[in-house]
Amino acid sequence: MVKLTKIYTRTGDDGSTGLVDGSRLAKHAPRMEAIGAVDEANSALGLAAVALEGTVHAEAIFRIQNDLFDLGADLATPAGEGEDFAPSEMVLRIVASQVVWLEQAIDAANETLAPLTSFVLPGGSEAAARLHVARAATRRAERAMVAMATDTPTNPQALAYINRLSDYLFVLARIANDGGAGDVKWIPGANR
Numbered sequence: 001m002v003k004l005t006k007i008y009t010r011t012g013d014d015g016s017t018g019l020v021d022g023s024r025l026a027k028h029a030p031r032m033e034a035i036g037a038v039d040e041a042n043s044a045l046g047l048a049a050v051a052l053e054g055t056v057h058a059e060a061i062f063r064i065q066n067d068l069f070d071l072g073a074d075l076a077t078p079a080g081e082g083e084d085f086a087p088s089e090m091v092l093r094i095v096a097s098q099v100v101w102l103e104q105a106i107d108a109a110n111e112t113l114a115p116l117t118s119f120v121l122p123g124g125s126e127a128a129a130r131l132h133v134a135r136a137a138t139r140r141a142e143r144a145m146v147a148m149a150t151d152t153p154t155n156p157q158a159l160a161y162i163n164r165l166s167d168y169l170f171v172l173a174r175i176a177n178d179g180g181a182g183d184v185k186w187i188p189g190a191n192r
Contacts, residue, residue, distance in 0.1 A: 020077040020091075030148040035075045037141035038162070042068040044134035048169075051127035057172055060105060064165065067098055074158050075145070085155040094158040102164040109171045113179060119186040124177035131173035138166040 016024040017032060025031060045061050045068070052058040073092040079085065087093040122132030142162045148154060174180045 020073065023078065030144070031075060031078075031152060034141065034144040034148045035072050037137070037144040038068055038072050038075065041134060041137040041141045041165075042072075044130070044137040048127065048130040048134045051130050052176070057175065060172075064102075064168075067094070067161065070094055070098070071158055071161060074155055075148070079153040079155075083153065085157065093155050094161045096157055099157055099160045099164055102161065102168050106164065106168045106171055109168070109175055113171065113174050116180075117185075120174070120177075121184040121186055122173070123184045124173075124182040127176035128173040128182070131169050131176055135166050135169035135173065138162060138169060142166065 012018075012027065015027050017027050018024055019031075042065050045065050049058045049061040049065070052061060070092055071094055074094050077091055077093075085093050087095060122136070123129050142159075145154065145159055145162055149159060174183055177183045
């Protein structure tokens with residue numbers, strides 16, 4: 001378990017930060033951009049959870065927020081030479097079962113919705129708007145993780161997880177819009 005007795009350490013004053021393996025990295029490095037973007041997405045999810053308080057969807061968001069901390073730990077742990085990204089007692093990695101849970105949640109939620117006949121604008125109810133903000137932040141995290149993965153070995157399950165998460169948040173936003181009835185439809189060229 002983590003025990004924090006002091007919040008500031010002064011070790012990052014030089015523009016670097018520590019990784020799980022003890023190495024240090026510039027705060028502007030692609031790995032740190034990815035970790036920061038995941039943290040932003042997690043924060044946006046916290047705001048969405050407030051709007052969903054007392055629902056089964058809020059419970060799902062809390063589960064996902066925990067997974068996003070796992071994801072941050074995964075990203076903060078550089079892969080060893082030839083590593084297969086299997087978790088261990090000392091290394092926390094996103095695993096296939098976390099991705100499968102999201103896929104099952106997407107499928108179950110989507111079954112309750114009528115098929116889309118138009119793209120939807122991010123909005124409608126307050127809860128849906130917050131979920132769309134979290135979805136957009138998740139997409140930014142995915143872009144940062146993909147950028148990191150171009151030069152750095154990255155857990156494929158972590159990439160799959162972040163991709164599925166934005167899909168889940170889109171479906172959940174539709175549910176928060178009265179099962180899609182309150183979706184704000186895009187009208188192409190409406191203001192020409």
